[in-house]
Amino acid sequence: MSRGLFITLEGGEGAGKSTNLVFVRQWLQREGHEVVVTREPGGTELGERVRDILLHSKQLHIAPESEMLLMFAARSEHIAKVIRPALAAGKVVLCDRFTDATYAYQGGGRGLPSERIVAIENWVQGDLRPDLTLLFDIPVEAGRERAGQRGEPDRFEREDNEFFLRVRQAYLNRAAREPARMRVIDASRSLEQVERQVTAVLEEVVRGR
Numbered sequence: 654m655s656r657g658l659f660i661t662l663e664g665g666e667g668a669g670k671s672t673n674l675v676f677v678r679q680w681l682q683r684e685g686h687e688v689v690v691t692r693e694p695g696g697t698e699l700g701e702r703v704r705d706i707l708l709h710s711k712q713l714h715i716a717p718e719s720e721m722l723l724m725f726a727a728r729s730e731h732i733a734k735v736i737r738p739a740l741a742a743g744k745v746v747l748c749d750r751f752t753d754a755t756y757a758y759q760g761g762g763r764g765l766p767s768e769r770i771v772a773i774e775n776w777v778q779g780d781l782r783p784d785l786t787l788l789f790d791i792p793v794e795a796g797r798e799r800a801g802q803r804g805e806p807d808r809f810e811r812e813d814n815e816f817f818l819r820v821r822q823a824y825l826n827r828a829a830r831e832p833a834r835m836r837v838i839d840a841s842r843s844l845e846q847v848e849r850q851v852t853a854v855l856e857e858v859v860r861g862r
């Protein structure tokens with residue numbers, strides 16, 4: 654393989670990305686792939702520090718533009734230190750969230766114009782885009798109920814339902830524009846049914862390569 658495969662998992666709060674990431678990793682490993690599991694914001698020392706600021710600075714008001722730029726600062730480091738080297742070595746990079754989250758949260762949720770995000774995406778990423786994105790879609794209330802069973806909400810989880818409705822719609826709009834790359838998984842179903850949908854996509858897209 655001259656270049657590995659870049660797979661991202663996306664979705665609103667509590668949609669089941671982290672849960673299904675384990676399932677996807679195991680499926681890929683059974684198929685004989687070497688898998689690098691990572692996440693955004695995060696994935697590097699700098700990225701994890703930025704994540705801490707973005708998720709846990711509850712008293713700090715961060716302007717939407719600054720929030721977006723911090724996401725891309727972490728991403729730039731992540732691409733240079735983790736993603737590109739792994740892909741160049743023929744590995745599969747499995748990433749919990751990537752730039753679609755910026756379009757959904759900072760674009761849809763915060764209302765930043767998508768042209769701004771496009772410009773920075775092109776600058777930071779060059780031609781790097783995910784080969785496959787699994788979008789775990791769930792109605793906002795149901796996702797928040799699942800996520801709410803954990804501890805203290807982070808800075809994003811404190812947003813209201815309207816914010817998450819815009820996030821969900823932005824994700825679905827992107828999936829409608831790029832149906833070959835972005836596959837929508839009905840995440841409101843039982844875990845077994847969700848895994849069945851994920852397996853069908855992996856068999857088609859990954860085994861088919």
Ligand code: T5A
Pocket residue numbers: 664665666667668669670671672673693694708724749750751752753754755756758759799800802809810840841842843844845847
């Ligand atoms: N962000 C990120 C931006 O704003 N812009 C960006 O560019 C980027 C990259 C990151 C935050 O940063 C924001 C978005 C986020 O708010 P995060 O930790 O990556 O935070 O994201 P969260 O959405 O907070 O992650 P969650 O852990 O809430 O959601 P998951 O991973 O989708 O959900 P998961 O797997 O933990 O599942 C939640 C609960 O549901 C159960 C699980 O067991 C768990 O208890 N569950 C199911 N229950 C029943 N049926 C199923 N099918 C189930 N699937 C899972």
